[in-house]
Every structure is written in structure tokens, then in C-alpha cells.
Amino acid sequence: MEKIPFVTKEQVEEIVKKYPTPFHIYDEKGIRENARKLKQAFSWNKGFKEYFAVKATPNPSIIKILHEEGCGTDCSSMAELVLSDKLGIRGNDIMFSSNDTPDEEFAFADKIGATINLDDITHIPFVKKACGKIPKRISCRFNPGGVFTLGESKEGFQVMDNPGDAKYGMTKDQLLEAYATLKNEGAEEFGMHAFLASNTISNDYYPALAKILFSLAVEIKEKTGVQLSFINLSGGVGIAYSPDKEPNDILKIGEGVKKVYEEVLVPAGMGDVEIYTELGRFMLAPYGHLITKAIHEKHTYKEYIGVDACASNLMRPAIYGAYHHITVLGKENAPLDHVYDVTGSLCENCDKFAVDRKLPEIEIGDYLAIHDTGAHGFAMGYNYNGRLWSAELLLREDGEVTLIRRAQTIDDYFATLEGFWDVV
Numbered sequence: 001m002e003k004i005p006f007v008t009k010e011q012v013e014e015i016v017k018k019y020p021t022p023f024h025i026y027d028e029k030g031i032r033e034n035a036r037k038l039k040q041a042f043s044w045n046k047g048f049k050e051y052f053a054v055k056a057t058p059n060p061s062i063i064k065i066l067h068e069e070g071c072g073t074d075c076s077s078m079a080e081l082v083l084s085d086k087l088g089i090r091g092n093d094i095m096f097s098s099n100d101t102p103d104e105e106f107a108f109a110d111k112i113g114a115t116i117n118l119d120d121i122t123h124i125p126f127v128k129k130a131c132g133k134i135p136k137r138i139s140c141r142f143n144p145g146g147v148f149t150l151g152e153s154k155e156g157f158q159v160m161d162n163p164g165d166a167k168y169g170m171t172k173d174q175l176l177e178a179y180a181t182l183k184n185e186g187a188e189e190f191g192m193h194a195f196l197a198s199n200t201i202s203n204d205y206y207p208a209l210a211k212i213l214f215s216l217a218v219e220i221k222e223k224t225g226v227q228l229s230f231i232n233l234s235g236g237v238g239i240a241y242s243p244d245k246e247p248n249d250i251l252k253i254g255e256g257v258k259k260v261y262e263e264v265l266v267p268a269g270m271g272d273v274e275i276y277t278e279l280g281r282f283m284l285a286p287y288g289h290l291i292t293k294a295i296h297e298k299h300t301y302k303e304y305i306g307v308d309a310c311a312s313n314l315m316r317p318a319i320y321g322a323y324h325h326i327t328v329l330g331k332e333n334a335p336l337d338h339v340y341d342v343t344g345s346l347c348e349n350c351d352k353f354a355v356d357r358k359l360p361e362i363e364i365g366d367y368l369a370i371h372d373t374g375a376h377g378f379a380m381g382y383n384y385n386g387r388l389w390s391a392e393l394l395l396r397e398d399g400e401v402t403l404i405r406r407a408q409t410i411d412d413y414f415a416t417l418e419g420f421w422d423v424v
């Protein structure tokens with residue numbers, strides 16, 4: 001599907017008068033409309049709730065918007081729990097889906113009433129010690145092992161991932177034992193969670209996952225007498241990063257899960273199980289751009305355009321070779337008659353936003369919109385090479401632009417160096 005930026009060259013020229021490039025900008029309208037569509041897709045389930053994966057876009061202004069649309073938070077660290085708590089998002093509005101968790105994080109999660117999702121069976125005594133009790137409401141993370149595949153095509157499987165190599169979750173036997181133990185220890189409300197594949201471009205992933213989890217829920221009820229209150233399908237619904245891919249249809253995905261729900265859970269007398277999601281990428285990625293300016297062109301063995309952003313602002317291309325679409329603002333309709341590597345400034349050759357990309361002719365001073373950076377974009381930033389974090393801006397529904405995180409300064413960069421100013 002054609003990728004059209006949600007800001008124009010004229011808008012960016014206005015914005016940079018106040019906030020210089022590079023910056024991440026988010027589209028409030030797009031975020032809200034998408035969140036409403038997700039809610040609509042699962043409106044057939046009475047207790048449905050999306051717990052936004054905070055790690056994808058840990059900015060309170062964004063999370064507040066999602067909370068207004070009925071979303072809770074999925075946290076995995078102390079900082080994410082604190083962020084949620086400060087926004088007044090507490091209790092059953094938080095899922096704490098972490099792994100390798102320090103005890104003080106379990107204790108704090110329990111204190112603010114978050115639903116703790118246990119990554120391992122050994123975490124039962126660990127949590128009991130950390131919290132002084134077994135929480136009344138608790139969830140367990142399942143890992144079926146092996147290889148998860150979906151929809152074979154000529155080029156191979158449409159979705160393929162290796163749960164068997166993943167560090168997360170419990171085996172089926174451990175899961176059954178965990179529920180029995182938790183029940184004995186006084187837990188009263190139970191949930192199950194699994195995350196089997198990332199960035200799936202398929203309307204079949206959630207229904208296939210649902211089938212596995214719903215069938216297991218019936219088995220858990222039969223074998224342990226534990227009736228689950230909720231099943232968390234977690235994250236993994238992807239987005240179409242490149243224009244040749246068809247985006248997921250969340251309404252179809254919701255329908256697919258409903259069908260399995262009616263086939264498996266309803267006949268087993270489990271028609272009141274609440275369905276949760278923990279989406280990050282799907283909720284935010286398309287509604288963020290990294291806006292950067294062309295500052296150099298270089299002609300050696302290849303044609304290079306150097307921009308003022310780098311991998312420390314957006315790491316995915318550097319570490320995964322991920323495709324992020326690029327629009328040269330103001331040249332939306334120009335012919336793609338040049339081939340460039342678009343690079344950042346890090347002393348790492350992987351610091352390229354695009355390799356051999358067909359683009360219109362780029363001139364110094366042109367603004368580039370790098371698409372789909374709203375999730376796992378700013379969030380993965382780092383300070384390698386002394387490069388600083390950019391600002392984050394929010395394009396409001398009324399067209400106003402608000403600064404929701406200022407750019408890091410050199411002073412911020414040095415702020416944690418004890419005694420630095422005495423040394424120099």
C-alpha cells in the first residue's frame with residue numbers, strides 16, 4: 001500500500017523554526033483512530049483490553065492518549081511501572097510481563113496492583129518472597145517450544161518463529177503445575193499469556209495463537225480445576241513497513257479470534273474468558289516519522305546522502321537490516337530515478353537508513369520522512385559515538401505541534417559522570 005507521510009514539507013518547514021531536525025513526530029489522529037478500530041475488532045468480548053507495550057514508545061503523552069482510548073499498559077521494568085503509576089494507570093490496568101525480573105520490581109508491581117505475568121515456574125517462590133504473598137490475581141506465560149509456522153506459500157512459511165529458542169515462558173507441564181501450585185497458595189484469578197511471533201503480516205497469527213491457547217485453557221480446567229479469567233494474546237501483530245506489503249486488517253483478526261473463541265471456549269463453558277492484547281508496534285509504528293535533513297552528498301563507489309539523524313535515533317535498520325520507507329518531502333510525486341545509500345554519522349558501516357534505495361534526486365537541505373518509526377524507534381535510542389537523543393513532537397488533532405520530549409543536550413550526556421568537571 002502506498003505510503004503517504006502525515007506531514008507535508010510546508011508543515012516541516014514551519015516546525016523546524018522551533019524544533020530543529022532530527023526529531024520524531026507522532027500523529028495523534030492516527031493513533032486514536034487505530035486504537036478505536038482495535039477496540040471495535042474485539043467488541044464482541046466483554047472484558048477485552050489492550051495493554052499497550054510501553055517499551056515500544058515510552059512517552060507519557062502518547063500513553064495518556066492511549067489510556068483515554070481505553071488502553072492499559074504492559075510494563076516490563078521499574079521505569080515503565082513508575083511511568084504508568086505516575087499517569088494514574090494502576091491496578092488491573094497494568095500487565096507486568098517481564099522476564100529475569102529483579103525482586104524489587106515484582107514488589108512494586110504488586111504494590112500498585114499490576115497483574116504479574118510469571119515467566120517461569122521458579123518465579124512462584126521468588127514472587128512470594130518479593131511480595132510477601134502470592135498475589136490474588138496472577139498470570140503465567142506459556143512457551144510451546146519447537147517452531148511456530150503459519151500459512152505455507154511458495155517462498156516458505158508466511159510466519160515463522162522459533163519459540164523453542166526463546167528464553168520466555170514455561171513448558172506445558174510446568175504451566176499445569178504452576179496453576180495447581182498457585183491455586184494451593186491462595187491465588188484466585190488466573191490468566192495465561194504467550195508471544196510466539198513478532199511483526200506478523202498476517203490476519204491469521206492471532207487466530208492461530210488463540211486456538212493453541214484456548215485449547216490449552218480447556219485442558220488446564222480439566223486437569224487442574226483452574227478456570228482462567230483472561231487470556232493475553234500479547235504483541236506480535238505487525239505492520240507493513242514496505243509499500244509492497246498489505247497491512248493487517250484488525251477487524252478480520254478480531255473476527256478470526258471470535259470464531260475460535262466460539263468453537264473452543266464457549267462449548268467448554270468458558271464463554272466469559274476476557275481477551276487481552278499487548279500490542280506495541282501495531283498501535284504506534286505507522287503513526288510516527290523520524291524527520292531528518294540531508295546535509296551531505298558523497299559520490300564514491302556508491303551514491304551517498306548523509307542525513308542529520310543516525311542509528312542512535314532509529315536502530316532497526318542498523319541491527320536488523322529493517323526496511324523503513326523514506327519519502328523526500330515536497331518530492332512525493334517526483335520520479336524515483338536515483339539510487340542512494342542514506343546514511344547517518346556513526347562510525348559503523350551499518351548506520352544506513354537505506355541501501356540501494358530508489359529515490360527522487362535529493363538536494364542538500366531536503367527533508368526526509370522516515371516512516372513507521374512510532375514504535376521501537378526513539379525507544380531503542382542510545383548514545384553511541386556521543387550522539388544525542390532527538391526531541392519527540394506530537395502533531396495534535398487540531399494541527400498544533402507540541403514538544404513532548406526535548407532533545408538531549410551535551411549537559412545531559414555528561415550528567416552521570418561523577419566528578420567529571422573536577423577532572424577537566
Ligand SMILES: *Cc1c(COP(=O)(O)O)cnc(C)c1O
Pocket residue numbers: 053055056074097098195198199234235236237278279280281282375
Ligand atoms: C515487545 C513485547 C510486546 C509488544 O510487541 P509488539 O511486537 O510491539 O506488538 C508485548 N508483550 C511483550 C511481553 C513484549 O515483550
